Amino acid sequence: MNAPGRLPGHSDGTVGKAMDVLDAVAAAGEPVRFSQLLATGRWPKATLYRLMQTLTSQGLLSHQDGSYTLGLRLIRLAHGAWQQASLAPIAQPFIDQLSAELCETVHLAQMDRGQVLYVDKRAAHNPIPMFSDAGKVGPSYCTGVGKAMLAHLPEDELSAALSRQAFHPHTAHTHTDANSLRAELAEIHKSGVSFDREEHEPTIICVAVPILSRHGTPLGALSVTSTTGRHSLAALARLAPALKSTAAQIAEAAQAWTFPQRDQATP
Amino acid sequence: MNAPGRLPGHSDGTVGKAMDVLDAVAAAGEPVRFSQLLATGRWPKATLYRLMQTLTSQGLLSHQDGSYTLGLRLIRLAHGAWQQASLAPIAQPFIDQLSAELCETVHLAQMDRGQVLYVDKRAAHNPIPMFSDAGKVGPSYCTGVGKAMLAHLPEDELSAALSRQAFHPHTAHTHTDANSLRAELAEIHKSGVSFDREEHEPTIICVAVPILSRHGTPLGALSVTSTTGRHSLAALARLAPALKSTAAQIAEAAQAWTFPQRDQATP
């Protein structure tokens, strides 16, 4: 079955396999048929069948008209995750203020298994149609927020994260290997600011800063995105101080925040 | 282990147990310690320990400072669920229009395992809806949207849903048993409109309509919420036609919508 040493962080027990199936359904991005998943050859027929039965019965998948989609129960759980584990609720007022002040699109992201997870977004008045929304994921190696966080990761987590990067050359400016990326990360670590120089999508540029804990580990990152048509990189660079200041405020708020402390009803 | 006759909260296999743990963490609403969950007596020590290890390794839980919270991976999956399985993306323009037209708070909800899951919300002045609003759950038996959907459920699903209701008397107007609720559901089924007459929270009232498929099964529900201070029930009742019209448009759009259809278009 499973070779002794499989890929890092993969396939622990039945739960891991079930999550693989969920990921596969999520990756499809549209309702999938049982046979479509089966055709990937990743699972034997009966195994996949029972796994999907279980997931459906749990509300993690939804089965209608012979096709499967992700289930609503995920939305319910994510609501809790968004409140408990994400910076978004804490950062909201600061991001509102920053977005209003700069009149630009602001993104709040966190690192999830080596990928960038956007947890909040504040659009400028004329929203640019692009790759973004809360819950959306993106690559770390070619985004401003991704590099900002990578640059402050401890070595063991960094190498784990780098091993998960695709290094697909989206544009002519994209890093295509870990070494060239590491060189830039060192600079970013020093300056505390990172840029996306059209590395992910042509004409899209951004400036980003990490949100750092007391210990210097990245809690998340903040970015302002624009286009080459509207801003130069130098113009974006001038926004860095405002971003840094907001990031510091968020970091402070995040660490001051202990949950409501409702041990008992204090009668 | 499990008694021969499985109880309402049927736990299927390891995945089911893992989900129970996730629910427990979600229910806490704040970071929980291993010992807190252990103290509920629902799981033996070693079992709970390994289960949480697995969940953490999968990114479904996050472990920091000795406490567990729901993990970010859930947000990522929920993003897919929101797009694939919820009415929200389809309903968005219609809800925007309705909300602008009425200048009132509009909710879009769906049924999830007997409970009302709010998948979108448009407040009169608050423009950005996200997981902060979407993802909230509420009871079916004492909310407008809940009753609107229950009223159109086939008998088997209805009785399953009713068996999951708490019938907690939140206010003096709350239904406290299935029979009294069923009587109202019959009326709602006829009229196609339901009301929350301060059944969940004092002074909070609402009018709701179901979003029905061609076959008459509820896909979701739409509501306008207000307070006794601002509106009478009669005033809310006058909004019903606008709600019904919007619901019909959403139903049509939902059923017209087949996903992008990348392969074969029916020859």
Next chain:
DNA sequence: GCACATGTTCCATATAATGGAACTTGGTTT
């Protein structure tokens, strides 16, 4: 009515989960 594709069930076997108890770890009391 037949053929082929898709979906479902069976069942002996292999695998993974179980949980009682023993063992660390870190902090507090005597």
Next chain:
DNA sequence: AAACCAAGTTCCATTATATGGAACATGTGC
């Protein structure tokens, strides 16, 4: 400092669960 306690972690024989090849059902077009 030794003794204590609580929280967290590991061990391992036992038992429950998942596995998957193959047979069985269902249904759609010919």
